[in-house]
């Protein structure tokens with residue numbers, strides 16, 4: 116009997132991908148016994164900051180470099196190829212069709228979770244697949260902002276070393292919101308960009324070597340405040 120495939124969708128701006136993203140991704144492959152974790156770079160994230168993000172294809176290329184050799188990682192261009200900037204709810208709908216029959220986990224950090232109620236059709240999104248919220252240094256994990264019926268779906272995996280692959284959700288059972296504290300890397304893309312703009316050595320900036328070389332080669336982030 117073939118087992119249901121378990122696929123995580125890790126969306127973000129990835130401007131650039133850094134060691135924090137990769138640590139989260141590696142830990143979730145273990146914790147959730149994933150067949151595949153898909154990084155899904157967003158086209159733009161206008162709510163994030165006023166300067167336009169780096170070209171989507173640069174961000175995609177850096178993800179490809181950062182994930183090469185990692186057997187279970189994939190980089191999806193689904194949002195970059197969409198005719199209009201999709202919301203997460205559209206992307207999950209699209210990936211549900213593409214990976215029909217798979218169990219999908221949508222991944223986000225505690226900072227994104229804190230803003231979830233501002234996302235387009237966020238309640239529908241939380242109904243569409245399982246979610247995984249990962250702790251992040253500097254951000255408190257809170258549930259005050261979501262209704263009690265959503266809090267009831269939280270499964271706390273904090274403190275689990277790995278391999279506690281959640282069982283399949285039974286027919287009619289609402290998807291879960293898993294919590295993980297498997298890693299805590301205090302790094303952000305903002306810090307990386309600022310470090311480059313200040314002329315810091317890329318070796319200290321907590322991105323994979325191949326990503327640092329790419330940033331150097333294309334002179335990314337040098338002019339950003």
Ligand code: ATP
Nearest residue numbers: 126127128129135223224227251300302303304305
């Ligand atoms: P920026 O500094 O530009 O806002 P970022 O470092 O937060 O970027 P994003 O690409 O926005 O990176 O993040 C994509 C997803 O990864 C988000 O859900 C975010 O919460 C999560 N994330 C990013 N960095 C970490 C980290 N160090 N630990 C846990 N989650 C993280």
